Structure formats: structure tokens, C-alpha cells
Amino acid sequence: MSSAPVKYSPSVETPLENETAAITGLRDTLHSINETTLRDGGHRLRSVHAKSHALLSGEMEILANLPPALAQGLFAKPGRHAVVMRISTNPGDILPDDVSLPRGMALKVADVEGDRLSGSEGQTTQDFLMVDGPAFGAADAAAFLKTVKTVAKTTDKAPGAKQVFSAAMRGLEQVIEAFGGESGTVKALGGHPMTHPLGDAYFSQTAFRYGDFIAKFSLQPVSPELINLHQAPLDVRGKPNGLRDGMIEYFATHEGEWDFCVQLCTDRETMPIEDASVVWPTDECPYVPVARVRIPRQSAWSQQLSGEIDEKVAFNPWQGLEAHRPLGSVNRARQASYEMSVDFRKAGYGCPMHHA
């Protein structure tokens, strides 16, 4: 690490004046997606990340002998915790997999100890939500609201049009990447390369309190079989659930191991907390492992698991320890939206949502 980590204090967050309106706008626009998909498909789905591709159980081992700056919060004490992992793609409607989109990975770590974030008292888990890119597509809540309004307008029952559009966007992304670039917007609109989701690294994109410090998180493949899948093509053309099939096939014969990594904030200027669209430079402070996540061989997806996890479990960055408080505009905006989406889903099942 090149310089000392920045100390956490509540003053590291600096909300903008217009934030409350953007937070309410996000919640209401995402609610309109819930209503549209319920009307079209008859199911109460998540507003985003509705489709799961793998629903997995395993464990997280917190590494022993971490240096003091890394032995913080959940990672202060070595030990093993059960985890549930849900791999998804980001839209609020269930699309065929040849509409290729950013992938999400949600991790729920069981039996964690410590002061809880307000709103998650009484629960005992720490949730981490990640996507397969190092930074968020929008700087803050107000910027994200503009994107979500566009997405809400395209949430409908026209997957055929989305498949054609997605193929065009993938072509465009290849052109951009050939010229050395990468476009988060093109990827989010269906231009994500058709690669195997298990070969990707996943990132929290936003900043979190890390005990006395501030950090971003990442899950990075370490099993040779996962590393082999990095950017490996997965041809899902004509296979509506091709991503799911790929993961069922992988976990039937292999286990998966990832490093759970932390990147400490060492510079408030180059590693901003309020602007989630900035990739924190790894040459200033790299991601370093603080835990190992192991997922043994298993049946990676079934209708029964979907009933249990897709329908009755909620992952939310605000479910966790005060020591891992979500920070910055995008994270503050998430609280109301996740609560709304979970309340909407709960209303259909007539039973409590399992946060723990």
C-alpha cells in the first residue's frame, strides 16, 4: 500500500441538496418496473436483477493474521461462515439469455457479530452485492435516476426486439473494445459480451465503511477452472436459459473458489466516495484478499431453490454491520428502493421475507 488509509468518520459523506428528490424518484420509477412486470407476467419480481442463473450454498473463510488495517468489521476475527450466493443479470424483466447484460452476484454471509445498521437490527447476516465491472454507470443518485427512467420505459413484453437490439449492441461494444475502449452504457443496453459469468471478477462499485477505514470490495476467481473461464465464450444463442445451463454444468463437476478482496481508500481525491462512477486506481492501492469463498459441487439451480431464494430471500447492502455502512450518494439512494422492492415482493407471498 503506497500511503496510509483514510480514516472513516461520518463527515466523509457529503450529500447534495437535491438528493432526496432523486432518491424518491428512483424508488418510484423502480416501483413502476415492479408493477409492469407483475401486469405482464403475473409474478412479483425484483425491480432489477429479476432473473437468477445460479443459487448456491457454500462458505466464507476469514483469513487469519490479517494486518490491523485489514482486520476490520466482519474480517476482524478469523473463522468460517455459511454463505448463500445468487448470480443474476440486471434487468427487472425475465429475458432470454441472448439479450446479453451485466451480471450481478449477491452474497449473504451468515452469523456475523457486531453492531447492526439501523433497519437491520435483529438480523445476523452481512450482505455484499456486486456487479461484473469496477465502477457504477452513474456518478450519483440524480444521474442514475435518468438511466432508470429510460430502462423503465423499455420494461415490457418485447423480448424479440430486445434480442435484435442486443445483438446490435454487442457488435458495437466489440468495435469500441477493438479501439481500446469499453462502454458501460452499451453493455447495460444489451451489449455485454457473451462470456461465461463464472469467469468474471465482481465488484461492489460503491464505497463502504471498513471498520476504522473506507473500502470497495471485489470477488476474484482463484480456482484454475474459474480462471480458465475468464472471457471464455458461452454461446447462448437460441438457449433462453443458457447462462443457467452453463452454471449447472460447471457446478455438477467442479467447485469454485474466489478471493474476497478489499481495496482501501488512501486518497479522497482519486478515490472519491460520492462519485460511484470513478474506478479507484489499483496502482495507488490494490485489491487484497481478506477471505476465501468456497462453493462446493452442487446442483446450481432448480425450481425449488428458486422458490426458496429468488422469492423469499432479500439481499440488500443495508442488511449488515455498522462497520460496513454503505457510503456515498448511490448507496444512500439504495436503501429506500430495496425496501420498496422487498415490500412489493412480500405482499404477494403472504409470508415474511428471510433477511437472515
Ligand code: HEM
Ligand atoms: C442507486 C443505485 C441502486 C439502486 C436504486 C438499486 C436498486 C436495486 C433493487 C430495488 C434491487 C432489488 C431488491 C429486491 O427486490 O430484493 C436490487 C438488486 C440488486 N442490486 Fe441494486 N441498486 C443500485 C445499485 C447497485 C450497485 C452499485 C450494485 C453493485 C455493484 C447493485 C447490485 C445489485 C444486485 C447484485 C442485486 C440483486 C440482488 C439479489 O440477487 O437479490 N445495485 N438493486
